[in-house]
Amino acid sequence: MAGQNFSSARRAASHAAAVFVFLLAVFVGTIGSALAHASLTNAAPADGSVLPAAPSALMLSFSEPVSPLVLKLVNPDRSVVVLDRYALRDTTLDIEVPPGLATGTHVLSWRVISEDGHPVGGSVVFSIGAPSRGAPPVADAVTDWSLRTAIWAARTALYVGLFFGVGGAFFLNWLARPSRHGARFIAGALLLGLIATIPALGLQGLDALGLPLGSIMSGTVWRTGYGTSYGATIVIAAAALLAGLLSLISGLFISRALSLIALAGIGLALAASGHASAAHPQWLTRPAVFVHAIGIGFWAGALVPLGLALAARAPGAEPALRRFSRAIPLLLALMVAAGILLAIVQVETPSALLATAYGRVLLVKLALVAALFALAAYNRWRLTTPAEQGNADATRRLARVIAIETLLVLAVLGTAAVWRFTPPPRALALAAAAPAHIHIHTDKAMADLSITPGHVGPVTASIVIMTGDFGPLDAKEVTLVLSNPEAGIEPIRRPAIKPGDGTWRVDGLTIPVGGRWTARIDILVSDFELVKLEETIDIRP
Known part of the structure; x- marks a missing residue:
């Protein structure tokens, strides 16, 4: 039995x-695929930046694709504007700027959902003209x-x-x-x-x-x-x-x-x-x-x-x-x-x-x-x-x-x-290895600069250049110039090479300190025309 x-x-x-x-x-x-816990890797305007005029666009880039939940802008007078006009491009969120931004300190508050189901939130602080006097506007509450x-x-x-x-x-x-x-x-x-x-x-x-x-x-x-x-x-x-x-x-x-x-x-x-x-x-x-x-x-x-x-x-x-x-x-x-x-x-x-x-x-x-x-x-x-x-x-x-x-x-x-x-x-680790990225756009030319990884140490810079109206730009030479006056670092000049994939690349570059660097891209269009594009880029410690 x-x-x-x-x-x-x-x-x-x-x-x-x-x-x-x-x-x-x-x-x-x-089962459907999912991606990792997302982290903010880049923002425009950069966190802590002071702009001479209102930005033409707001941008948030993440380490992985996300779905936006709450986007709002806290103005210097502490009024809140809900940002409901945006476009999602892979890992980048382009947000339409509300009209009539006043001078002073603004806080771009964001909250997104990762593909793993966990919410992620944060804030980016920037100022127009000059920072506001006193404490900046509050965007997010403390941990509940x-x-x-x-x-x-x-x-x-x-x-x-x-x-x-x-x-x-x-x-x-x-x-x-x-x-x-x-x-x-x-x-x-x-x-x-x-x-x-x-x-x-x-x-x-x-x-x-x-x-x-x-x-x-x-x-x-x-x-x-x-x-x-x-x-x-x-x-x-x-x-x-x-x-x-x-x-x-x-x-x-x-x-x-x-x-x-x-x-x-x-x-x-x-x-x-x-x-x-x-x-x-x-x-x-x-x-x-x-x-x-x-x-x-x-x-x-x-x-x-x-x-x-x-x-x-x-x-x-x-x-x-x-x-x-x-x-x-x-x-x-x-x-x-x-x-x-x-x-x-x-x-x-x-x-x-x-x-x-x-x-x-x-x-x-x-x-x-x-x-x-x-x-x-x-x-x-x-x-x-x-x-x-x-x-x-x-x-x-x-x-x-x-x-x-x-x-x-x-x-x-x-x-x-x-x-x-x-x-x-x-x-x-994925967030730490994410590149630092800026987009520079003028009437004569535009450029996308990515520095990978976006923190102190050995890095590789990748540059994509186009004309101001998004057309192809066949430059003779491209040079990347990085400087950090606040840290006492004079310009570091590195010529870029063109490996054949449509981008310009700078190898063997080492960034010694973190913080806000000035990045200038010198584009030699012809023997008689040199276009210089300049913007700040944040490098993590």
């Missing part, structure tokens, strides 16, 4: 694995900690529903039958997660628009939250949680199918948005998130029902423990491998573990996971075999250790929810 049960379980596991692989293949083939706390709580509750609830429903239907210990806890976790999806969507909209908690009832807030990539996560998560609930009240075949679909839904939901799923290469990181989430759900979901069954000495506790202990090594190995891969992609360098908030949160999570693994090893090598053989003392101790594991998993989930507010080191 035991052999028949094991054979049935093995066939069921084979079917589950087949469905799992199929869902994973569908996911890899159909009440909103952040609500976002963290909603996300943690959603994780509890997905990992403890959906994972627990899978354990009950595939490994624990006929035992139903923990079913009430699992149903409660599923309901908690399902309820959490509602405020989570609204809070996402509030954060995206930079609004306080009091604006939660606005329809625009909910539409904005749903329109981000996190909206897809919420929809998939809600479907997975609902399938998990239905699996608790359905017949054996339907309940197993529903719980399997719900388990796959954990991976699909978390891979639909977020820092890790948005990292490149997409074909590798999204499946890694999927596998990592499935492994956590399988492990975490088994803890409460298994611990309760062992504590109650239920008849089916030992067989359930035996099935779980046989299945967990492979899933644990896949989960760890996927986690290591994602950590390497996100952190990039060991120094970022301490140098960035993301890395420090990861260290806390790793410490908790290490404690979990230590307990799991103790369970497996010291308690599991005696408990499977019916040893009462080992069974009681195993139930107590599983309770501690459950608390540690809850701490891991709460820690992971903090990542919502910490851009990963890879995104920070």
Whole structure:
């Protein structure tokens, strides 16, 4: 009889694995691509600049494509003008300047949404004529900690529903039958997660628009939250949680199918948005998130029902423990491998573990996971075999250790929810490597100058030149002249070469200090005509 049960379980596991692989293949083939956490790389006018007259255009460039949410200009008299006329060109946002800008200090306040679903905001301060006397106008409020706390709580509750609830429903239907210990806890976790999806969507909209908690009832807030990539996560998560609930009240075949679909839904939901799923290469990181989430759900979901069954000495506790202990090594190995891969992609360098908030949160999570693994090893090598053989003392101790594991998993989930507010080191590195860029336009000629990377050290300058009416300009020579009078640096002159791709390039250039540099491009059009284009460019430290 035991052999028949094991054979049935093995066939069921084979079917589950087949469905799992199929869902994973569908996911890899159909999921849309996303890009990294965006950062501002260039602005015109430059931050802190003083212009002789009102600018002809406003421009914001980002490290990755974005979708604008809120654009506004705070005038010297602190009146606010909403900027709703703009054009998006790849990573650059061209904004129409409102008429009649007064002299004094203005603040261009922007808020955009990254493709990973996270909002990014900031301000660019510039002055016309001369800076205003006194403090500059205020554009953005301080961090809203009440909103952040609500976002963290909603996300943690959603994780509890997905990992403890959906994972627990899978354990009950595939490994624990006929035992139903923990079913009430699992149903409660599923309901908690399902309820959490509602405020989570609204809070996402509030954060995206930079609004306080009091604006939660606005329809625009909910539409904005749903329109981000996190909206897809919420929809998939809600479907997975609902399938998990239905699996608790359905017949054996339907309940197993529903719980399997719900388990796959954990991976699909978390891979639909977020820092890790948005990292490149997409074909590798999204499946890694999927596998990592499935492994956590399988492990975490088994803890409460298994611990309760062992504590109650239920008849089916030992067989359930035996099935779980046989299945967990492979899933644990896949989960760890996927986690290591994602950590390497996100952190990039060991120094970022301490140098960035993301890395420090990861260290806390790793410490908790290490404690979990230590307990799991103790369970497996010291308690599991005696408990499977019916040893009462080992069974009681195993139930107590599983309770501690459950608390540690809850701490891991709460820690992971903090990542919502910490851009990963890879995104920070991408922003740091972004070029500094300016556009200079006169009646005689125009030029686009990019200095890559846009910070101190060895750089490469790329120059594209055209006539003032956007026609081709076949120059005989192009020279780049950089100076920084405030730092006591006289002009650095470098001739540009034309490699054949339509651009002019300056190699072997080193910028010694950061700050505002004066960039002049000397264009020798003919033996008798020299056009000089000049503008300031900001170089990051």
